[in-house]
Amino acid sequence: MSGTSLQLRSRRLGGETSRILPQGRLSGPMPWVIAIMTALTVIAVAAGLTLSNLAGNAQDEIAGGVTVQVVEADPAERNRQAETALAILNNREDVAQVRRVPDAELAELIEPWLGDARVDDEAVPTPALIDARVRGAVTAERLDAIRAALASSAPAARVDAQASWLAPVFQAVSSLQYLALGLVLLLAATSAAAVWLSARSALGSNRETIEVVHHLGGTDSQIAGIFQRAIFWDAVAGGVAGLLLGLAAIILLGRQFAGLGAGLVAGGGLGVTDWAIIGAVPVLGVVLALVTSRVTVLSALMRIL
Amino acid sequence: MNAGETGIVQFDNVGLRYGSDGEVLSDVSFTLYPGRFYFLTGASGAGKTSLLRLLYLAQRPSRGGISMFGEDVITLPHRKLPQFRRRIGTVFQDFRLVPHLSAFDNVALPLRISGMGEEAVKKPVDDMLRWVGLDHRADARPETLSGGEQQRCAIARAVIARPEVLVADEPTGNVDPEMALKLLRLFESLNRLGTTVVVATHDVHLIRKVPESLIMRLDKGRLSDPTGALRYPPKSEAPRG
Numbered sequence: 001m002s003g004t005s006l007q008l009r010s011r012r013l014g015g016e017t018s019r020i021l022p023q024g025r026l027s028g029p030m031p032w033v034i035a036i037m038t039a040l041t042v043i044a045v046a047a048g049l050t051l052s053n054l055a056g057n058a059q060d061e062i063a064g065g066v067t068v069q070v071v072e073a074d075p076a077e078r079n080r081q082a083e084t085a086l087a088i089l090n091n092r093e094d095v096a097q098v099r100r101v102p103d104a105e106l107a108e109l110i111e112p113w114l115g116d117a118r119v120d121d122e123a124v125p126t127p128a129l130i131d132a133r134v135r136g137a138v139t140a141e142r143l144d145a146i147r148a149a150l151a152s153s154a155p156a157a158r159v160d161a162q163a164s165w166l167a168p169v170f171q172a173v174s175s176l177q178y179l180a181l182g183l184v185l186l187l188a189a190t191s192a193a194a195v196w197l198s199a200r201s202a203l204g205s206n207r208e209t210i211e212v213v214h215h216l217g218g219t220d221s222q223i224a225g226i227f228q229r230a231i232f233w234d235a236v237a238g239g240v241a242g243l244l245l246g247l248a249a250i251i252l253l254g255r256q257f258a259g260l261g262a263g264l265v266a267g268g269g270l271g272v273t274d275w276a277i278i279g280a281v282p283v284l285g286v287v288l289a290l291v292t293s294r295v296t297v298l299s300a301l302m303r304i305l
Numbered sequence: 306m307n308a309g310e311t312g313i314v315q316f317d318n319v320g321l322r323y324g325s326d327g328e329v330l331s332d333v334s335f336t337l338y339p340g341r342f343y344f345l346t347g348a349s350g351a352g353k354t355s356l357l358r359l360l361y362l363a364q365r366p367s368r369g370g371i372s373m374f375g376e377d378v379i380t381l382p383h384r385k386l387p388q389f390r391r392r393i394g395t396v397f398q399d400f401r402l403v404p405h406l407s408a409f410d411n412v413a414l415p416l417r418i419s420g421m422g423e424e425a426v427k428k429p430v431d432d433m434l435r436w437v438g439l440d441h442r443a444d445a446r447p448e449t450l451s452g453g454e455q456q457r458c459a460i461a462r463a464v465i466a467r468p469e470v471l472v473a474d475e476p477t478g479n480v481d482p483e484m485a486l487k488l489l490r491l492f493e494s495l496n497r498l499g500t501t502v503v504v505a506t507h508d509v510h511l512i513r514k515v516p517e518s519l520i521m522r523l524d525k526g527r528l529s530d531p532t533g534a535l536r537y538p539p540k541s542e543a544p545r546g
Contacts, residue, residue, distance in 0.1 A: 212401045215363060216462075217391030218418045220384070302383060 031238040037191040038242025048180030065162035068130040072156040081154035082128035101129035199296040224297040235289035239282030312336035319369035345505040347523035353505040361395040394468030400459040402447035409443040415466040452479040
């Protein structure tokens, strides 16, 4: 057998030898840690996706939306100007849809603030509302053009883009999405740190056995493989438990939000792709655990002769 | 020993110190030739185990040069060490059996590490366990084996892969004289098949049982060469070769 011709075979250790490190002592609380991290990540991912859907649906809904309020104290004049504005908007080529919000619907909208006061109740004058949808984007120039068109015939009309009202809401939703993303990254980093600590601890407590495997010609890769297999089953068990826990929390929260019946919240429902992404969380968790344990063990073994 | 014969292991002015303490090995130079049987003797604390650790590549020296199988192992990259270690069988003084594996799996470990399939492992391991008288304890964990049984298991593990160099640290320290002789015969059998054997021992009787052996004696970390056969180039012809 010549030294240079000897090919180093680094087959993974199988059979009973794969249990060279005691599984119980290696894992300890690791499956539980991974389960908790996975559950929290699943919830954070679900929250992020819900917020994303909510913002997307709401933006689609109000895209191109323009609201015209006719703010006039005299009901007859208010009605005249509203009908005039409705006619002008109907005749514009850049307006795709236009409708006057019925008094009953208006009363329903303001009911939470004004109680059962009627819209035509002169004690509390309310503006007439026209909901229009323009073709293309609602730019400042387009709003100015609509205002100019209404200025002479309906001087009490105020024209606003619907998106501008909800801009602060979208900014808040966007911030929450970033928060969810940050949480996912933090949880991933924490999971990796937990695996790192566990692998380091297992390396320390099994140092003698690892040295023996080294002295018998075991490669770093073979030793790392032993740790990876042990961590793999911990990660799978923890990942499945965490996914189930997270799904239970999502379903529970989903039911509670569904009970609110609010338009915006209802728009955040999760689709098939979203569920697939959520289902991928424990898979990614297992991959993260395997990579972390391998890097940890290999870097530690490099320091052992 | 022929003057032109290539050494399988060569130490050149090797020194070893642990931390900031004094050297435990100083100016150690020798050459081991293939197929020879060496005894390493010396009082406790003379540095036998340290020298063996250098031989089975568990330690790098503080100074000097070591070459094995024709390559400088001091500058050998970490990733290449396993292929050299697989050519060296080691019997540790404290056995170092893996506590969570059975005697069978401990003995099978070098074969599995070298990539041998499960089906090919069984027969040689069974044979080896039978040879060292542990066939009836194949499924026993090390903690349930006696000191002598653990030692025989450790020896079986060291020789199962037919190493080119066998390094044994007090391999017969815990066995009865009959078993000690049997193990010695096992080493001799391996030696006849071409394995270079290095046995560290205090046991003079054991040394006498292998008359053709060469003796290295360590005294306070320095090596003396009573048979005169270790020097490089060799001073005299070896008894065999």
